[in-house]
Amino acid sequence: MNDLTPPNRCRIVLIAPPLATAEHVCAAFDGGDIASLILPDNGMDDATFQAFAEKIVPVAQAAGIAVVIAGDSRIAGRVHADGLHVETNRRELAETIERLADKMMIGAGGAKTRDEALELGEERPDYMFFGRFGYDNKPEPHSRNLSLGEWWAQMIQIPCIVMAGSDLASVKTVAATGAEFVALSSAVFADGLDPRAAVAAANVLLDETAPRFED
Known part of the structure; x- marks a missing residue:
């Protein structure tokens, strides 16, 4: 459950991984502050993806978490999502x-x-995402994503999300770039992990190390 006043530092964006159940995704929501959740279709057909999203969206929204559907505006509308990626x-x-x-x-x-980022930014999207879904399979974030996120955060007012690595400690590296949001997937949802505990631990790391934004 999110606090009414979100923390004034880099916040968590979750990305549902392939093969995750709705219950597994929702288990993360009790771990503390989460700004939003991105749901890619991860190879599901339309009907399966819609059914998957329908189980998650109301639970996430009740916890104060915005839900973003990746790639399919029709399903985003049908499940009453907050956004489209x-x-x-x-x-x-x-x-x-x-x-x-x-x-x-x-x-x-x-x-x-x-x-490429500046060209897309000219259209004023609500955020810019640096990374690729499913490519957080190394402990550290990709150096290109870090570099782009740091440059963007310093130069552009549109918020950015930077993909973290498979190690929770990588949230510190992303936060140090000045990015407004850090995306977590395998570091929270990999086999054998407790999603709630992982989100809680990530929030502790961010509370302790992330720079604070100016009001």
Whole structure:
């Protein structure tokens, strides 16, 4: 459950991994502050993905966690999600924002260079995501994502999310870039982990080490 006043530092964004059950995802919500949850389809067909999201969205929203559906605006609308995550070119991002911005937040990802990020940023998405779903299989975050996140956080007002590694301690490295959000997936949901305990531990690390933002 989130506090009414969120912490004034880098916050957690969870990304549901492949093969996770709805119950496993929801178990993380009691671990402390979570800003949002991104749900990729992870290879599920539309009906399975929608059913999966329908189990999670109301539980997350009741806990004060915004839910973002990756890639499918129809399912995002059907499950009453808070946002849509898209990885596309500038023109299609602009069309998506024009069509849906009054209904839900729109986040952008997929940029691998500063020029690509700036091009997408011209359309004013609600956030920029640096990383790739499912590629947090090393303990440390990818150096390119860290570099892009640090540059973006210093230069651009649009918030950014940077993908962490498979080790919970990597939240400290991401927070040090100045990024507003750190994305966690395998560090919370890998086999044998307690998602609630992992989120709680990540919040402790962020409380202890993350720089505070100016009001």
